[in-house]
Amino acid sequence: MSTFDSKHAAGLHRHIHSHLPSDAALRVKTLESLAVEKGLIAPETIDAWVEAYSEHIGPMRGATVVARAWCDPAFKARLLENGTDAIREFGFEGNATGHLKAVENTDDTHNMVVCTLCSCYPFSILGMSPAWYKSAAYRARAVREPRAVLAEFGVDLPEDVAVRVWDSTAELRYLVVPQRPAGTEGWDEERLAAIVTRNSMIGTDRVLRAGAA
Amino acid sequence: MFRPENPFAPRDPVFEEAWQAQVLAIADSMVRAGRFSANDWAETLGAELARAEASGKPDTTGTYYEAALASLETLTTASTAITPLDLATRKADWTRAYQRTPHGQPVDLARARSSDTPDR
CATH class of the missing domain: 3.90.330.10 (Nitrile hydratase alpha /Thiocyanate hydrolase gamma)
Incomplete structure (x- = not known):
């Protein structure tokens, strides 16, 4: 496959699969998943915080x-x-x-x-x-x-x-x-x-x- | 340039995008867990905001949250065992996981790691 075809195929692939989040969203997912894995924060804390500040507080x-x-x-x-x-x-x-x-x-x-x-x-x-x-x-x-x-x-x-x-x-x-x-x-x-x-x-x-x- | 508040106006969404809320949630949780201090956060964010302003970035909410995200990355790598390489590797994994997950299915990191063959 030529380079062009590979890129084209990759583009189509992205299109039909899950929408790739923005760069910022991926960086945040990265931070959250690593921090949770290493036991630095609890995942439920993050969800509860977001819900509280989006809706209640x-x-x-x-x-x-x-x-x-x-x-x-x-x-x-x-x-x-x-x-x-x-x-x-x-x-x-x-x-x-x-x-x-x-x-x-x-x-x-x-x-x-x-x-x-x-x-x-x-x-x-x-x-x-x-x-x-x-x-x-x-x-x-x-x-x-x-x-x-x-x-x-x-x-x-x-x-x-x-x-x-x-x-x-x-x-x-x-x-x-x-x-x-x-x-x-x-x-x-x-x-x-x-x-x-x-x-x-x-x-x-x-x-x-x-x-x- | 500033305008009076209209108490009758419908409430704007608090966050423009979900990741913006998550940045502050993670930062607050890290402070509460003692991973870094509230002062560290304020100083790092202040420096990022000053840098954004000096480099001519627009004075918008988007610029603010970009600075907040950069601050969280800086403090996380400075005060925890997570390294810049960990961040780069994990971000590449997430990107691959999204690209390999058919639309509508939950995205998880196993997809980035389990096989080199994308789903059809």
Whole structure:
């Protein structure tokens, strides 16, 4: 068989057999199968992780924590004092989240979170980070020009409100506690949690609306 | 360039491709199992992202996960008994296994190893 024919035959062969995954997918399969074989990780752990983060673990967890803080001053005090311990009360702790520090927005301070190095994020209470959080643009600009970034996110921050930017690390991650909006007096925690946006807990959203629920 | 979040928008899929989720799952599991530390992961990923940015790669989710995958390969070969040669050999085995598996059947490595004759 000539070289051309061999290539042609190989092409046809690929076509009628299982679709060859992408290079990246093959590299991941390689890593996973070797790590499992060598006993470094358990295969069921990987599947459970993927399912949990694809389907179950998301910003609703953080919203639940924020709503509790709004309703329960003693919990809020515990949360601000030691976020890592406070989210244990919900079973939301996660090894990949490291230590958690909750920072509270007030009338004169706005908090905003970034990971300038890579993409450290409180996964166990906010789920996977949004694409923009991982972007080079956000990681660089959030520190350099936070007000301009906030404006693009639609946050019109008055000049007399100070911005504090918190740079996450593998060991210390942040949760912004947004301000409870007016018009939500008497709401229960579940109803309150429904108006807490993911971005408000990262600090790229500020004014929550009672009408959003 | 950034846009406000629309709380009423339908939820985007969390991952664009399954392998992206698996990279983070493996990395997190390795950290939990003590194979490398969370700091090692952050520093290696940070260096990969900086390299991608310096080489002019687009600022996209795809670039991010490529960097994450490269970081996982780097840390795995640096901190476990798995070598770069193991990775290359196993990847070639998987490629062969896929090529030898008729569509619709489960792909397993035995197909890459058992015989040199592809299935018909």
